Amino acid sequence: MATAVRCSIRLAAKGCSCNSTANQFVTKTIGLERSFSTTASRSKRTRSKRVAAKLEKSNHPLAKEVIALEKELDGLTKDPSDNAWDPISQRARTRFPIASLPPRAGKLKQTFMNVGDPDPWEYEDTLEDDDDDINALAHGELEQHREIRHYARLAAWELPLLSKLAKPFQPPTANMPLRFRYSSYMGEQHPAEKKVVLEFSPADMPNLTGLQREKLKKLAGVRYNPETDIVKMNCEMFETQAQNKRYLGDVVDSLLAEARDPKDTFEDVPLDTRHHHFKPKPKFPEEWLLTAERREELQQYRRRAAMKDQQKELVGQIVDGRLQIEEGLSKAAAARQVMPELLMVGDLKPKGKRVAVRR
Numbered sequence: 001m002a003t004a005v006r007c008s009i010r011l012a013a014k015g016c017s018c019n020s021t022a023n024q025f026v027t028k029t030i031g032l033e034r035s036f037s038t039t040a041s042r043s044k045r046t047r048s049k050r051v052a053a054k055l056e057k058s059n060h061p062l063a064k065e066v067i068a069l070e071k072e073l074d075g076l077t078k079d080p081s082d083n084a085w086d087p088i089s090q091r092a093r094t095r096f097p098i099a100s101l102p103p104r105a106g107k108l109k110q111t112f113m114n115v116g117d118p119d120p121w122e123y124e125d126t127l128e129d130d131d132d133d134i135n136a137l138a139h140g141e142l143e144q145h146r147e148i149r150h151y152a153r154l155a156a157w158e159l160p161l162l163s164k165l166a167k168p169f170q171p172p173t174a175n176m177p178l179r180f181r182y183s184s185y186m187g188e189q190h191p192a193e194k195k196v197v198l199e200f201s202p203a204d205m206p207n208l209t210g211l212q213r214e215k216l217k218k219l220a221g222v223r224y225n226p227e228t229d230i231v232k233m234n235c236e237m238f239e240t241q242a243q244n245k246r247y248l249g250d251v252v253d254s255l256l257a258e259a260r261d262p263k264d265t266f267e268d269v270p271l272d273t274r275h276h277h278f279k280p281k282p283k284f285p286e287e288w289l290l291t292a293e294r295r296e297e298l299q300q301y302r303r304r305a306a307m308k309d310q311q312k313e314l315v316g317q318i319v320d321g322r323l324q325i326e327e328g329l330s331k332a333a334a335a336r337q338v339m340p341e342l343l344m345v346g347d348l349k350p351k352g353k354r355v356a357v358r359r
Contacts, residue, residue: 177204178252182241195236196244200252201229208259215266216259222275 055063069091134142172179181197183190202213202220217224220231233251235244312318 174204174206177201177206178249180245180248192236194239194241194244195234196241196248197232197234198245198248198252199230199232202231203229205256208256211265211267212259214271216255218266218269218271219255219258221272226271226273226276227278 052067055067177200179199181199183192183195185193202208202216202224205213205216208216217231220233223233224231233248235247238244238247309318
């Protein structure tokens with residue numbers, strides 16, 4: 001216990017006998033135009049002897065000003081007041097101006113008077129959009145117009161060159177009974193672009209007998225059209241048109257191989273056409289056809305009607321519509337001239353009892 005008290009008394013005595021700490025916490029100015037610094041401020045400005053010697057040997061007027069400014073700064077370190085720094089700071093600002101940003105505009109407080117107003121801009125150089133540009137819809141219209149002009153140039157300059165690659169048309173022969181149809185979207189990628197449609201007629205397939213053709217129709221099922229005698233099928237299971245075309249070719253080969261198989265000819269199975277709806281197509285009646293006799297009869301009837309009209313016109317039994325209209329207009333004009341104009345006499349008020357309306 002006595003040892004602890006003795007140690008605390010010794011530490012307190014050392015603290016009382018130490019130097020004054022006032023000089024350690026005195027307010028000192030930071031260097032020239034140092035608005036913020038993470039390093040501790042120096043109590044004395046020191047410069048390298050080599051730099052000071054170069055400045056003294058130099059005859060440049062700016063070197064003399066720097067030396068004079070250094071001497072004044074060294075004198076300020078000995079002056080405890082802060083007022084002595086003002087003339088030096090003003091002199092340094094005028095002699096060495098430093099570019100600074102314009103004052104930043106503060107954010108306005110939201111009140112009833114400025115609800116919905118845009119926030120002020122930070123700097124004067126950053127101007128608000130002058131709305132001199134068109135909107136997104138107009139940009140889309142311009143892009144479409146550019147695309148149309150692009151294809152117009154292609155049609156004007158490159159399409160005529162395709163005439164060199166033109167080939168004469170050759171109709172399909174009997175060795176080409178299959179007809180393939182493809183879908184193209186002019187360079188665009190589309191899911192339906194891979195679809196391939198195949199059409200063929202069983203009557204055009206070579207090396208088939210009548211019984212085998214009937215069997216082929218029965219094997220085609222709902223893909224056979226009894227009105228046009230055409231089998232139609234398509235494929236879009238694979239990613240490319242070539243794969244789908246190859247698959248359809250394999251299906252046709254398997255159908256032909258099955259139709260040529262003599263084990264079962266399907267003679268006892270009738271051709272099912274319930275999947276196809278036969279639409280009635282009315283035909284023009286033969287009785288209504290205009291024959292030579294009927295044409296001569298109509299001409300005679302028209303001649304007799306024309307003669308009757310001429311006779312009625314001579315007698316005056318036919319009413320002329322133009323004359324009737326002109327007579328009606330003339331009578332209306334004459335009646336309008338004879339009718340007197342009505343004039344208001346005096347300021348007469350209608351007599352009667354006023355009745356109030358209840359509400």
